[in-house]
Amino acid sequence: MPFIVSQDIADEDFDSLFAIQYKAFSNQPAIKACYPGGLDEPARSENVARFINILGWKRSNVAAAKVVDDETGEICAFATMRVCEENPFLCAPDSDIHFPQVDKEIRSAVEWTFNTKNDRRRSFEALQVPGPYCHLQALGTDPARQRQGAATLLVKWAVRISDEKGSRAMVEASKDATKYGLYSKQGFRPIDTCNYVDEEKFPGFAGMYIVTMVRDAQDK
Ligand SMILES: CC(C)(COP(=O)(O)OP(=O)(O)OC[C@H]1O[C@@H](n2cnc3c(N)ncnc32)[C@H](O)[C@@H]1OP(=O)(O)O)[C@@H](O)C(=O)NCCC(=O)NCCS
Known part of the structure; x- marks a missing residue:
C-alpha cells in the first residue's frame, strides 16, 4: 500500500484537508456545519484560515497528520491530536465559547455542546483525569x-x-468508526456515549451519536 503518514503540513494543504473532511462528514450535518463554509458550501480559503485560527490548530499543543498517496502525492486522510494539559470540563463553570464561523442556523446548537452541562460535557468528565x-x-x-488502511x-x-507522552488518549468516535472497530482494534475502550446535539432542544437538526473512547498509555 503506497500510503505515507506525514506531519509536514504546509499552509496550502489545509484547503484539501478540509475538502476531505467535508466529503467524509457529508452525512453528519452536526460536524459538517462546523467546518469552514458551513453546511452548503465547500471550504473557502479565507474561512479555512479563520477556522484554523479559532481551533488553534497551529498552536504548539496540536499535532496534525495527513496520509499521502506516495505514488500520486494526493492527500487521502487527515487527523489532529491536541495535547490537553488539563481537562477543561472537570469542575468548570459553564463557559462562554462562541463559534462565529459556524452556520447561523445551527450555531446555537453547536455552542450549546460546549457551554452547557450536557451529555457531551458529561463524556469529558467521564475521562476522570484532570x-x-x-x-x-x-x-x-x-x-x-476509504477501506485502504488510511485511518x-x-x-x-x-x-x-500519546504513548511517547505517557498520556491517556481520547477520541469522540463516530457511529461508523465505532462500528468498524477503528479505535477498539488499537486498544481504545468505550467509556460513555452521548448525543452531540439534543434533537428535542434543536428540532430539525439531526443529532449525532458519539462514543467517547479512551486508551491508557502503554510502556514503550
Ligand atoms: C471512519 C473512517 C475514518 C474510516 O476510514 P478508512 O480509511 O476507510 O479506515 P481503514 O481503511 O483504516 O479501516 C479501518 C477498519 O474499518 C473497516 N472499515 C472501514 N470502512 C468500512 C465499511 N464501510 N464497512 C465495514 N468496515 C469498514 C476496515 O475494514 C478496517 O478493518 P480491519 O482493520 O479489520 O481491516 C471513514 O469511514 C470516514 O472518514 N468516515 C466519516 C468520518 C468519520 O466518521 N470519522 C471518524 C471520526 S471519529
Missing part, C-alpha cells in the same frame, strides 16, 4: 480512498504520540 490527555480529533478519509495509520500515529 490531565494531561491527548484528544484525537477531526479524523476523516476521502470517501474515494488505521492515523490512529496508530495518535497512539504512538
Whole structure:
C-alpha cells in the first residue's frame, strides 16, 4: 500500500484537508456545519484560515497528520491530536465559547455542546483525569480512498504520540468508526456515549451519536 503518514503540513494543504473532511462528514450535518463554509458550501480559503485560527490548530499543543498517496502525492486522510494539559470540563463553570464561523442556523446548537452541562460535557468528565490527555480529533478519509488502511495509520500515529507522552488518549468516535472497530482494534475502550446535539432542544437538526473512547498509555 503506497500510503505515507506525514506531519509536514504546509499552509496550502489545509484547503484539501478540509475538502476531505467535508466529503467524509457529508452525512453528519452536526460536524459538517462546523467546518469552514458551513453546511452548503465547500471550504473557502479565507474561512479555512479563520477556522484554523479559532481551533488553534497551529498552536504548539496540536499535532496534525495527513496520509499521502506516495505514488500520486494526493492527500487521502487527515487527523489532529491536541495535547490537553488539563481537562477543561472537570469542575468548570459553564463557559462562554462562541463559534462565529459556524452556520447561523445551527450555531446555537453547536455552542450549546460546549457551554452547557450536557451529555457531551458529561463524556469529558467521564475521562476522570484532570490531565494531561491527548484528544484525537477531526479524523476523516476521502470517501474515494476509504477501506485502504488510511485511518488505521492515523490512529496508530495518535497512539504512538500519546504513548511517547505517557498520556491517556481520547477520541469522540463516530457511529461508523465505532462500528468498524477503528479505535477498539488499537486498544481504545468505550467509556460513555452521548448525543452531540439534543434533537428535542434543536428540532430539525439531526443529532449525532458519539462514543467517547479512551486508551491508557502503554510502556514503550
Ligand atoms: C471512519 C473512517 C475514518 C474510516 O476510514 P478508512 O480509511 O476507510 O479506515 P481503514 O481503511 O483504516 O479501516 C479501518 C477498519 O474499518 C473497516 N472499515 C472501514 N470502512 C468500512 C465499511 N464501510 N464497512 C465495514 N468496515 C469498514 C476496515 O475494514 C478496517 O478493518 P480491519 O482493520 O479489520 O481491516 C471513514 O469511514 C470516514 O472518514 N468516515 C466519516 C468520518 C468519520 O466518521 N470519522 C471518524 C471520526 S471519529
